[in-house]
Structures are given as C-alpha cells and as structure tokens.
Amino acid sequence: MAPKKASSASPLVKNEYPLRLYRVFPTTIGIHLETVACVAESLDPRHVFLLDDGKDIYVWQGSKAKKTLTTKTRLYAEKMNKDERKNSAEIHTLVQGKENNDWPQFWAALGLEEGEEEDLEIEEHVDHKFVPVVPRLYQVGLGMGYLELPQVDVPEGKLIQKLLSTKNVYILDCFCDVFVWIGRKSTRLVRAAALKLSQELLKMIVRPEHAVTTLVKEGTEPQVFKTKFNGWTDVIDVDFTRTAESVRKTGANLKDWAAKQETKVDLSALFTPRQQPMTLEEAQQCMDEWNDDLDSMDAFVLEGKKFVKLPENELGHFYSSECYVFLCRYWVPGDPPEDEKEEETEPEDDFQCVVYFWQGRQASNMGWLTFTFSLQKKFETLFGDKLEVVRMHQQQEAVKFMAHFKRKFVIHTGRRRQEKQPVKMEEEPQEVNAKAVKPKFKPKQRPEPVPEEPQKPQPELFHMRSNGSPLFTRCIQIRPNAASLNSEFCYILKVPFGQDDDSGIVYVWLGEKSDEEEGRLAEEVAQEMYDPEKYSLQVCFPFFFDDLADDDTMILDDGNQVFLWLGSKASDVEIKLALKSAQVYVQNLRVKQPELPRKLLCTFKGKESKKFSRCFHGWGEFKTTRE
Incomplete structure (x- = not known):
C-alpha cells in the first residue's frame, strides 16, 4: 500500500488537511514541528512524532523519548483540533512497545499493509546534533516592471506576529514548508504574484520530496504556522503567587516589565547608507496607482463649532490655523478564487473608507475633539468596521494622502478668508396715522459702530520644496525676506497694489540650481492661485553680471x-x-x-x-x- 500524498495535482495546499508527519523538537518557547516523509521509516525511538490525518491526529512516543514532550505535543494536538477542526477530529496517543487498538489505523496511514509492521525495525537514524533550519520571512512587492522579494529584518532573529502587516503578502521559507501568508487588505496583483513566487522559491534549492507550499490567510493561520513565531499563542499566563495590585502596576509578564526598565540605544541607523530619493517616474507611478483606487473624496473644514463642506476652489489649499477632514473611499479588490475551477468568475470587489484629519501648526486641539464627538460618530454609523481614521499634523502628512493632490499642496499662514455676511439693517418704522398711540418711553439709541480701517494687503512669499521624494512636494508660505531665497529651490511672490488687493504682480523665482520640473510646477501653482485678470505673472530667472x-x-x-x-x-x-x-x-x-x-x-x-x-x-x- 503506497503512502498518501499531500496533493497529486499541485504542491500548493489550499484549505484542506493533507496527510502530514511531523517530528517534534523541544524549544525554549514550546515545541518545533519539523515536516518529514510520511512513511514508517521516518520514525525514531528517541523522538515524538505527530501524524495529522485530517479527522484523526496521532501522537506517537518513541521508547526513548521524554514523556513531557509527549504531553506538550498532546496539548498542541488538542489546540489544533479546537481551532482548526472545530473539535471534529479524534486524538490518539501511541507509545512504542505498548499495544493499542489504534495501531492498525496508524500503520495504514503510513502506507503499511496489515502484518507488515511486524517486520518493521524502528532504528535511530536522526543525527543527535540536528538543528532545525531558521525560517526566513520575505515580503512580496511590485517594483518598476518587476517583482520584489526582500527579506524582512527580524529583530534578534526571533519571528514575531507584529512583522506581518495586513496590507502586505509574505512568504515564510522553512525549508520543508513554504507558507504564503495573505493579509486582508493586500492587493490582488500582489497575491497572484506571491503564489507564483512561492512555486519558484520551492524549486530554487534542493528540498525533500515531501516539501510543500501552504496558502495561509490572515485570521485563519494553522497551528503549524503559529509555532514558527515567538509568543503567538492564545494562552493567558496566570501567576497565582502575585496580588492583583502587583499585576495592575507591572503587568502579567514580569520579564517584559523588567526589560522595559533597561534603557537601550540602537545606533545602527547612524551607520546605514543614506536611502536614495525616489525618482519622479516612480513617484508618478505611485500617485497613479493610489488615485486609481480612490473612488471619491469629500472635504470638510471647521467653521466655528461644526464642520462644513470645503469649497472646491480651496481643495489643495491649507491654512496653518485651520482643521480639515477628508473622507476618502477606496476600492478594494476581492479575494482570489480558492478553487482552480472558479478562476473564470470575477471576485466581488469591496471598499474601505479612510478619514484623514489634518491639523494646522497654529490650530488648537479643539478641532480634533469636535471631530471625534460629532463627525467621526456619524462616519462610524455609516461605515462600521470599514472605517479607518488617520490623524495628521501640518508637514507630517501620510504619503498616500499627499498623492491625491498631485504635488499641488499649498499651506498658507493664518486663517481662511471667509466672505463676510451682509449686516441686516433694522427697518425704520413705517408712518402711522394720527390716532396711533405714542410710546410711553423713548428707546435708547445705540452708538454707531466705528468702521474698521482696512488693512493694507501685504506681500506673500511661498517656498516650494520636496523632501526625499517628489510625493512630498509642498508650497509653504514663509516670511517675505530676501535672505530666504535659495538657488536650489523655487519661490512664488505676490506683490499687491492698492488697498483692495484686486491687482498686482506674481513673480515665480527659479533658482539657478533648481529642478526644471519643480520650476514648471511652481508656474502652474502660481497660475491657479491667483486670478490672471487681476495679477500678471512673471517668471524670474536669476541673472548675474x-x-x-x-x-x-x-x-x-x-x-x-x-x-x-x-x-x-x-x-x-x-x-x-x-x-x-x-x-x-x-x-x-x-x-x-x-x-x-x-x-x-x-x-x-x-x-x-x-x-x-x-x-x-x-x-x-x-x-x-x-x-
């Protein structure tokens, strides 16, 4: 009788329970499961083995193995049965040399026919110096026309659950097992690329015949996958020797509390090479991808004690004393089909709503409190768990948020100029007939308000600059001073004429060493900021004698x-x-x-x-x- 195979058509395992045999090793944090060939010759009397046959889970203890390791393996099998099989599997414990009614099914699962186990000699064949292979974690990404597979930096060489981001897809290479972990918010293209890369990675080096690739989705990780990570367990540590007051002060884990008391400084960032800035082509590609996923964007600004709709002509213009709210609705691709036969059907698309709260440098926190107690509650009622709130401060904006303005991001000093409402004049009493009753008292005359002297419009100077990437291009208002000019950058200067600020000249000053693309962008921003019928535009180039x-x-x-x-x-x-x-x-x-x-x-x-x-x-x- 030939042993069962994990999959006869493809080495990729999807949401099923193939026949697998694991050799168990003790570790400082629990147990380590090493996949071995699913045959009787893989057994060793010095070790404990776990045989997963779907509805039946066998824990085999060698004659020279420690019983404590068997107990840990049994607890692991019970947790696997509870979380993955919904308590539908049956767990069997077998000890070498002791008869049991479960032995015939165990040998049959290993491919032995009835009576062949009597001639089987279980020998010591595992090297006592054997060390499990250290797992390697890779992140799948899309580059400029090619796929990227950088290795994730693991702190202190220990995998932790926080390394897995819900927006990404990862490949965990454990030599005999290759896992493809798919985050909930990952894109469809990256998922498809990860499946292809995992197949290539499996064939790249010489591996055992029983090596297989397993698809793992976020939230449904099997126990075998969780054991590769340090501290990934649902068990709550309880210390009955400590009081409730002690736990409240220091937490449940004393080791973690003690580690936080030690001051450690990581100086590795001081010696790493400087990161190369993103090119304009790469930035344009990122902007196009993020804007393609954007279905709609609604903008609001705080006026008084409530948020109102932001006028369209002010979109992209921010004031340092104001607070803004942007409701962005993004398209999220559906999950890829799990069955090869369903590849022809299109997956259902979903959406996600992200609320960006922008707070100016001179704005108070009252805007954030007003948002949390009013507008945020309305959004949570409408979108539920599909809502994500991102709070940002001036010049600390998220890169995805900046991409929606296509490098035309202007920050003004002060407050917005709102149109003043016309003052309602009190109507004069109409003429009445002689029989009308005269008032018994004379109303007090209100003093006439003293008209405010109009302030003379002042020049405005804006500095355009991108920090590290063209995506972070901002046009920020600064103090009009000739000492602020720098030959590396571009500037916009508005010089008003008269008292009504209805005419003047706008200068676009291009530094000698400034980027040509930024100069073109500065000219476009200047044309959009000021009415060409009121302000004439002049582009100034630096000149020398x-x-x-x-x-x-x-x-x-x-x-x-x-x-x-x-x-x-x-x-x-x-x-x-x-x-x-x-x-x-x-x-x-x-x-x-x-x-x-x-x-x-x-x-x-x-x-x-x-x-x-x-x-x-x-x-x-x-x-x-x-x-």
Whole structure:
C-alpha cells in the first residue's frame, strides 16, 4: 500500500488537511514541528512524532523519548483540533512497545499493509546534533516592471506576529514548508504574484520530496504556522503567587516589565547608507496607482463649532490655523478564487473608507475633539468596521494622502478668508396715522459702530520644496525676506497694489540650481492661485553680471529706475531698437503703476553706476580676452 500524498495535482495546499508527519523538537518557547516523509521509516525511538490525518491526529512516543514532550505535543494536538477542526477530529496517543487498538489505523496511514509492521525495525537514524533550519520571512512587492522579494529584518532573529502587516503578502521559507501568508487588505496583483513566487522559491534549492507550499490567510493561520513565531499563542499566563495590585502596576509578564526598565540605544541607523530619493517616474507611478483606487473624496473644514463642506476652489489649499477632514473611499479588490475551477468568475470587489484629519501648526486641539464627538460618530454609523481614521499634523502628512493632490499642496499662514455676511439693517418704522398711540418711553439709541480701517494687503512669499521624494512636494508660505531665497529651490511672490488687493504682480523665482520640473510646477501653482485678470505673472530667472555680453543690449527694471545697458560691441540698429523698446516699457508702467513712476537711465559697459551694479549678486570685474 503506497503512502498518501499531500496533493497529486499541485504542491500548493489550499484549505484542506493533507496527510502530514511531523517530528517534534523541544524549544525554549514550546515545541518545533519539523515536516518529514510520511512513511514508517521516518520514525525514531528517541523522538515524538505527530501524524495529522485530517479527522484523526496521532501522537506517537518513541521508547526513548521524554514523556513531557509527549504531553506538550498532546496539548498542541488538542489546540489544533479546537481551532482548526472545530473539535471534529479524534486524538490518539501511541507509545512504542505498548499495544493499542489504534495501531492498525496508524500503520495504514503510513502506507503499511496489515502484518507488515511486524517486520518493521524502528532504528535511530536522526543525527543527535540536528538543528532545525531558521525560517526566513520575505515580503512580496511590485517594483518598476518587476517583482520584489526582500527579506524582512527580524529583530534578534526571533519571528514575531507584529512583522506581518495586513496590507502586505509574505512568504515564510522553512525549508520543508513554504507558507504564503495573505493579509486582508493586500492587493490582488500582489497575491497572484506571491503564489507564483512561492512555486519558484520551492524549486530554487534542493528540498525533500515531501516539501510543500501552504496558502495561509490572515485570521485563519494553522497551528503549524503559529509555532514558527515567538509568543503567538492564545494562552493567558496566570501567576497565582502575585496580588492583583502587583499585576495592575507591572503587568502579567514580569520579564517584559523588567526589560522595559533597561534603557537601550540602537545606533545602527547612524551607520546605514543614506536611502536614495525616489525618482519622479516612480513617484508618478505611485500617485497613479493610489488615485486609481480612490473612488471619491469629500472635504470638510471647521467653521466655528461644526464642520462644513470645503469649497472646491480651496481643495489643495491649507491654512496653518485651520482643521480639515477628508473622507476618502477606496476600492478594494476581492479575494482570489480558492478553487482552480472558479478562476473564470470575477471576485466581488469591496471598499474601505479612510478619514484623514489634518491639523494646522497654529490650530488648537479643539478641532480634533469636535471631530471625534460629532463627525467621526456619524462616519462610524455609516461605515462600521470599514472605517479607518488617520490623524495628521501640518508637514507630517501620510504619503498616500499627499498623492491625491498631485504635488499641488499649498499651506498658507493664518486663517481662511471667509466672505463676510451682509449686516441686516433694522427697518425704520413705517408712518402711522394720527390716532396711533405714542410710546410711553423713548428707546435708547445705540452708538454707531466705528468702521474698521482696512488693512493694507501685504506681500506673500511661498517656498516650494520636496523632501526625499517628489510625493512630498509642498508650497509653504514663509516670511517675505530676501535672505530666504535659495538657488536650489523655487519661490512664488505676490506683490499687491492698492488697498483692495484686486491687482498686482506674481513673480515665480527659479533658482539657478533648481529642478526644471519643480520650476514648471511652481508656474502652474502660481497660475491657479491667483486670478490672471487681476495679477500678471512673471517668471524670474536669476541673472548675474556675466550675462552682460559685449554684443548685446539689456533693459533692467529695479522698481525705481529703468536702465538701458549698452554693450561695447552692440550695433547701432540694436541700440536704436532697444532705446525705443525701453521708452515704450516706461510709458506702459506709468499707466499701470502711476504711484511708482520710473526714470529711464542709460549706462555703458565698464561705466556702470552703483545704482545699477547693486542689482547684481556678487558684482565684479568683467572677463576680458586678449585679441
């Protein structure tokens, strides 16, 4: 009689109980189960074995094995029966050399026919120096057109349950067993890739014939999988020698409490190489993927004591003294079909709602309290366990949240400018007839309110910068100061005219060493921030005195004077055209800015005045070449 196989069609095991034989080893945290060939020749008198036959679980104790190990294996089998088989399996304990009615079924499960067990000699064949293979945990990911399988860093070499994130898929390689763990919130593409990678990983090195890949879903992990992790157990430790007051102060586990009292410093981060920044192409791919999963996004802002709908024209603009709430609904792919025959049917899709709470740097915590006691309760009633709340502070935003604004993330200083409601004037009493009764008292006259003097609009300076990744590109308002300019970045400056802030100029200043893509983005943001009918847009490039070529003519406007600079080798035609252009430019400024009249001044190369040279950074002597 041939022994049973785990699976005749595919080495991938899915939600079934194949015939498996495990050799049991004692460990400091419990027991370790090593998969061996499911034949009678695998038995060893010095060890304890566990035979899993679905509805029957056998615990076999060798004649030289310790009884304490048998007891631990029996408890393990009972927990397996309770959690995985719903108490439908039957547990049998067999001791080598002692007769039992369960022996015939045990030998039959190992592939022996009736009577063959009498000629079987169980010998010591396991090396006493045998050490179980250390499991390796890999995370499955999708890169730029390829699959990634990085090994997860395990602290102190001990696997713990916290290493498994519900948004990811992992492969646990235990040499004889390869487990594919699928998180609940993982994507469909990563799941399919993990199944293919596990098959390739199984064939990559020489393994025993009984090696198999097992599919494990989050929340339904088998006991064999849990034993690979340190502390993954549902058993509650109880110490009857301690009082309730002691447990309340230090917790149930004294060892964990004592470990927390020791101050440890991890300096490994100081010596690791600096992480390479994400390229624009990779950032664009991440933005596209996250925005494809986004079904809808509703934005709210705190006004007074309640959250109201945020106007669409303010989406992407944040104020440091305000609080915002964004309700995002994401598409979640359905689970892949468990049966190969069901691959033609499409899995049912699901959704997840994430609420992002954004709090400005100058905003108080009252906005967060208002949200938790009002808007959050409404969302929890509507979406239940599908709701996730993420609280963020200014310039500490989540990367997925930043991706929804496509690098156009503007942070203003202060509060929003809300449209003032018109004041309702009291109606004057209508004229009445002479018979009307006169009032017995004279109402007090209210003092007329003193009108507030309108504040003069101030210039606004915004600094655009990305930290570590193009996804974290922000345009933040800073104090308007020339010392804040840096040649590595781009800036937006609004200069208003008059008292009503209805006209002015917007300058986009591009640093000499700034990124070209950021310069283009800064120009787009400036065009969207300010009305082009009220503000004229000018893109400023940094200039130096070396730009003054001999055969050119230049026009320089410093705000007070307009200079016409003439090169030593400029042609007469070019000089005449430049002079006419400068005159037209000055006349145009007199019409648009009558409060700032300019004078037209002329200067030659090598004879520049102090008024002209101070407009250049690092003015020096011109370079001359010998002819």
